Amino acid sequence: MELNIFHLYPDQLNLYGDIGNINCLKMRCSKRGIKPNIINFSDEEKPDLHEGDIFFIGGGSDKSQQLVYKDFLNYRDTFKDLIEMGKVVLAVCGGFQLLGSKFIDKNNNEIPCLGVLDYESKYIGSKRIIGNIIIETSININPNKIVGFENHGARTFSEHTPFGDVIVGTGNNDTDKVEGIHYKNYIGTYLHGPILPKNPHFADHLILKALQNKYEDVDQLSEINDELEWAAYNKFIKLYG
Numbered sequence: 001m002e003l004n005i006f007h008l009y010p011d012q013l014n015l016y017g018d019i020g021n022i023n024c025l026k027m028r029c030s031k032r033g034i035k036p037n038i039i040n041f042s043d044e045e046k047p048d049l050h051e052g053d054i055f056f057i058g059g060g061s062d063k064s065q066q067l068v069y070k071d072f073l074n075y076r077d078t079f080k081d082l083i084e085m086g087k088v089v090l091a092v093c094g095g096f097q098l099l100g101s102k103f104i105d106k107n108n109n110e111i112p113c114l115g116v117l118d119y120e121s122k123y124i125g126s127k128r129i130i131g132n133i134i135i136e137t138s139i140n141i142n143p144n145k146i147v148g149f150e151n152h153g154a155r156t157f158s159e160h161t162p163f164g165d166v167i168v169g170t171g172n173n174d175t176d177k178v179e180g181i182h183y184k185n186y187i188g189t190y191l192h193g194p195i196l197p198k199n200p201h202f203a204d205h206l207i208l209k210a211l212q213n214k215y216e217d218v219d220q221l222s223e224i225n226d227e228l229e230w231a232a233y234n235k236f237i238k239l240y241g
Helices: 018-031 062-085 094-098 200-214 227-240
Strands: 002-008 037-042 055-057 089-090 101-102 119-124 127-135 146-152 155-157 166-170 182-184 186-189
Touching: 002 018, 002 200, 018 055, 018 094, 055 200, 062 119, 062 200, 089 094, 089 200, 089 227, 094 186, 119 200, 146 182, 155 227, 200 227
Parallel strands: 002 037, 002 055, 055 089, 089 186, 101 119
Antiparallel strands: 119 155, 127 146, 127 166, 182 186
């Protein structure tokens, strides 16, 4: 088996070391004998999006988001269709904001978004949301806690199912006590860390969903040695949970 893992706009959208999410998927696939094909998609490289099984969009500055928008707008309808088809998509921070319907920057300027899903993000005041975060996730994984680090100035408001309820930290905004959104196999989140190396069970959830979407009769993933990953996860829960 193999999975095509698309890294969208890796040069513009790669804040806070979130390329670690790609490296994590690659490693956890390879250890199981699943061939991971890492494919960059950018303003210069245009592989067919329909060939992708997992899509990752990282964070970027407001300026980077504007540059990406101008190019990615041409693929908005295709990307909406892929999400409806159950393709696995993980969008972090700026990538999460980009796929929404509206983004208001700190100067009260509206930055165009793709409108793939209906939620909006905007700056409210000058205080950034920064710190460790733990959520109880809405997706079906065990354990059901996801850990990470949030660092964002904008607040996001959504009627979609959240990625999870906040136990420690802030989440999408200062009032709702929820984090990210979860729609089919799309996860939008503010969690850095990067999120996947810090949460091996969540990384495996994405891999399994992608395999099930591509192949028949895939019930579970084989076990791998990830004692170090779980030791780090459990240490985080002990320190901050």
